[in-house]
Amino acid sequence: xxxxxxxxxxxxxxxxxxxxxxxxxxxxxxxxxxxxxxxxxxxxxxxxxxxxxxxxxxxxxxxxxxxxxxxxxxxxxxxxxxxxxxxxxxxxxxxxxxxxxxxxxxxxxxxxxxxxxxxxxxxxxxxxxxxxxxxxxxxxxxxxxxxxxxxxxxxxxxxxxxxxxxxxxxxxxxxxxxxxxxxxxxxxxxxxxxxxxxxxxxxxxxxxxxxxxxxxxxxxxxxxxxxxxxxxxxxxx
Numbered sequence: 001x002x003x004x005x006x007x008x009x010x011x012x013x014x015x016x017x018x019x020x021x022x023x024x025x026x027x028x029x030x031x032x033x034x035x036x037x038x039x040x041x042x043x044x045x046x047x048x049x050x051x052x053x054x055x056x057x058x059x060x061x062x063x064x065x066x067x068x069x070x071x072x073x074x075x076x077x078x079x080x081x082x083x084x085x086x087x088x089x090x091x092x093x094x095x096x097x098x099x100x101x102x103x104x105x106x107x108x109x110x111x112x113x114x115x116x117x118x119x120x121x122x123x124x125x126x127x128x129x130x131x132x133x134x135x136x137x138x139x140x141x142x143x144x145x146x147x148x149x150x151x152x153x154x155x156x157x158x159x160x161x162x163x164x165x166x167x168x169x170x171x172x173x174x175x176x177x178x179x180x181x182x183x184x185x186x187x188x189x190x191x192x193x194x195x196x197x198x199x200x201x202x203x204x205x206x207x208x209x210x211x212x213x214x215x216x217x218x219x220x221x222x223x224x225x226x227x228x229x230x231x232x233x234x235x236x237x
Contacts, residue, residue: 001236002046002215003205004078004194005039005222005229007032007069009062010052016220018172022056022139028223033068039222040073042229047077048196048217054082055103056139063095070096080127080164084109089116093123101164103127104137106155107144117159124162125194126155130181131168140168148181152188163193164217170198172220177204182211200226202235209236 007014010025014032018024029035036047049069054060060082070077079092080101089100099122106113106126116124128151129136134143135151146154152163165185167178175198182195195208196217205227208216221227 001205001209001213002194003044003229003232003236004046004048004215004217005036005044006048006050006196006217006219007036007039008050008052008219009065009081012062012065015052016172016223017052022052022141024172026220032065033072036069036077037072039229040075043233044229045075046215047073047075049077049079049081049097050101051079051081052139055080056082056141058082058084058104060088060091063091066092066097067095078125078164080125084112086112086116086119089120089124093120099123099125099162101125101127103129106158106160107135107137107146107151110154110158113155113160114158117161122161124160125164126160126162127164127166128152128155128185129166129168136168148185149188152185156189156191161191162214163189163191165193165195166197166217168197171196173198174200174221174224174226176200177208177216179207179211182208182213186211186213202227202232205232205235 076098078099084105192214
């Protein structure tokens, strides 16, 4: 199982949101490139980047930082936030991103998602963000009337080969992963699932590994010292 550190970018700085709320942001570094490099040097095999500004507005403002991260590390990077057109996918891939994560547009523009999957294959993943049992979009500031199981069916029908599942209500809380939600999605999915949101300790990582997820995204637990990356990597072998 992969352990994937997250470097979320807000206003050019490395930050994390509490439950996806922009008014509850905590800045951990003014240098996201240095943070990403440190995770790679500590042994991470993948990195996860979210352009929080773009996720909220659809307009990219952190492309230079994303390019710099891709150039600074030797491990593959998956990146999302405001990816709503094919040209944006191509732009991120051109910066050196290995996998582009599509969120809002996966559920508001099915034609775009199907075409992206057709053209880019497994270099596309869908962010299935869930709040109170419904799919969250637009930087988690709104939801659509779609439950997680139906969401899985729709994106797989479009050709998606990987799902990144996050419980928005637990993200940044360190309160533990929503294992019931993970089981629900794993039961519906025929593609690999990566999980984030609420992971606060090694017990969460071991529980998710036992369920069979492909990877776990870690954020606040790493930044605040609740988890040591090397220990987390050792825990999954």
